[in-house]
Amino acid sequence: MEFKDYYQVLGVEKTATTEEIKKAYRKLARQYHPDVSKESEAEQRMQEINEAKAVLTDPEKRLAYDQLGERYRSGQDFQPPPDWDAGFEFSGGGFEEADLGEFSDFFANLFGRGGRAGRGSRGYQMRGEDRHAKIVIDLEDAYHGATRAITLQVPRVDAQGRVLSREHTLNVRIPKGVKAGQHIRLAGQGGLGMGGGPAGDLFLEIHFTPDPRYRVEGRDVHQRVPVTPWEAALGASIETPTPLGVVKVKVPAGSQSGRQLRLKGRGIPGPEPGDLYVELEVVLPPADTDRARELYETMARELAFDPRRRRGG
Known part of the structure; x- marks a missing residue:
């Protein structure tokens, strides 16, 4: 599997605003949509364009993808590093297999239901959205229990449409006996509710720090x-x-x-x-x-x- 540079796919800079990304997408879609293009690789090209838009116009996915992309270049052999998306908050329920359509293996590995980064927004409700994040703890914490300060990266979009990151630090009680893959629920720590509705919950998925022992x-x-x-x-x-x-x-x-x-x-x-x-x-x-x-x-x-x-x- 090869690493995909979604900025290169759309022909935009990594500092591009959301509006600039959407504009580049519309221009390329008019050129490569299979209904209008006569190029032999139009369908494959359109798939890549759709993938790039899906990631780069979603602040949560873009923030995690940008950090991952600092270590790779387009076309490089790639397998997602273990826990590459740990420490990022994501909202919603994630892409089902059927939702992935014709997207590539690269996209499915990062943003399918199997990856936390695949959790995409499902729309606004009165109750705030539940949010999800992967955290990494030491195995000893599962044996004894602990309270740890956990810092998560949360995306925000500034007035110019640029995706920025802010840190969200929580004191989290790690219960004794927690297993890898288990979720810790922090009530009311998710997305804000609308119209006075209650906040959603934050679910932390447990992973263990790699230890050769x-x-x-x-x-x-x-x-x-x-x-x-x-x-x-x-x-x-x-x-x-x-x-x-x-x-x-x-x-x-x-x-x-x-x-x-x-x-x-x-x-x-x-x-x-x-x-x-x-x-x-x-x-x-x-x-x-x-x-x-x-x-x-x-x-x-x-x-x-x-x-x-x-x-x-």
Whole structure:
């Protein structure tokens, strides 16, 4: 998939106002609409033009797209980075699959229902619109609960029609046991109501900060723990840090790299808490001294061990 530069598609500057974008769209639509154009690629060109307009005339989508676009150029190989749209508020319910029509995979990946940035306005009501944002927290916060100051980017349009960003900071209570993908509802923190109607709600979708130490599946947590060769061969009781704090783990004798030890109930808390799976990783000490090399040479002579030879062969 390639990155699409929607400003380039419409032939406008990144500082263009909403009215300038609409004007450029109307000009190109008159040129490439399949009903009037005889060009062979008119239909594909019109699709790109429609996509560009859909993004750049929507302040919420444009703000998030602009930040993403700072790192890419048109035609570059592209996959949306994890949580690329975290920290932005979006309103409405998002594009259904049928709404995407002939739009490209690039558009669908960013602005379909699967992406938070796909949440588009559904019109005004007496009650304010619900708003949505993705936030990223540490795994430890899900174990213990926490209160965090969360700053969101909210778009606004100035008098000249330019999209600007303002920061909206909230103190959010992260409940103990929250899972990735779960929503925290902040009542009355969404869009303002009309005619004195109540404000909508703000829904925060939880994601965990990427951490090479952990892999999370629902409430289960997988963690790699290094052990020495003698701990794996002879067995040992070791201490290791986990999201729950330091715990003691019994390493059975004869363990190999990749062996998983299940610590029941030590995963993310909840009515049915998850488990913590410790995956052992045997780490060899370096042979960087004469004494260390001597010990390895002694092992090579006396153990006569060949891991490539089949057992019993």
